[in-house]
Amino acid sequence: MDDPTAAREFYSRLLGWEVHDSPPEAGGYLMAMRGGRPAAGIGPKMGDGPMPSVWTTYFAADDVDAIAAAVTSAGGTVYAPPFDVMDVGRMCVAADTDGAVFGVWQAKAHTGAGIFDEPGAYCWNELHTNRFDDAKQFYLSVFGWSYKSVSDTDRFRYATFSTPGSADDAGGLMDSTTMPGETPSYWLTWFQTADTDTSLDTARELGASVLMGPEDSPFGRMGIVQGPQGEVFGLIDTTRTVGEPPTG
Structure with a gap:
């Protein structure tokens, strides 16, 4: 910031x-x-x-140096090579083959987020990418992710990813070329809220801009906000769902 x-x-x-x-x-x-x-x-x-000011998505790693090497081998870019952060961890900052930036964290004294999927905490991270198939291959090569297709049509292409050894969804990848407008590829962080409408109103009052929403969806009532310093993030009430998830 x-x-x-x-x-x-x-x-x-x-x-x-x-x-x-x-x-x-x-x-x-x-x-x-x-x-x-x-x-x-x-x-x-x-x-x-x-x-720009951004929310950076960090992925846990047992060996951040090995991940940095894998990023380079897969065609990505390491912007900040691995370095120690006092006694709390070791990290690097990198980007995939289409420029979407992310961090990698090897925990020591600090293991990372201790709260999630609750109001006021992060609940989802998703990649908005202009190179959907290339992105899937990149993150498979670097992190060993597996994917489940949520929708694969010309109107909406989205997949969730799981980490090695887990069947749980850890985040998502969305094909930005199926959506209106053109934007660079980027990782979007979503924070959970107990009331999307009130949170969006509060964000406006605090000097933010609401870029989308509030909108209902099968995943929750949501909005996308640009904070006063330009950082973009999502707000979602996952308890308020409308309709069925897309298939195709």
């Missing part, structure tokens, strides 16, 4: 986070807590070059 202090105020009021300072050696990084458990991190941008 350009202004982590402003982000602290925005997300505390929007998602009910308690945002704590980290030690001085953490470089201004803030830890967001919900119900006493880590929900997310807010930090200043790394490096001197221009970059």
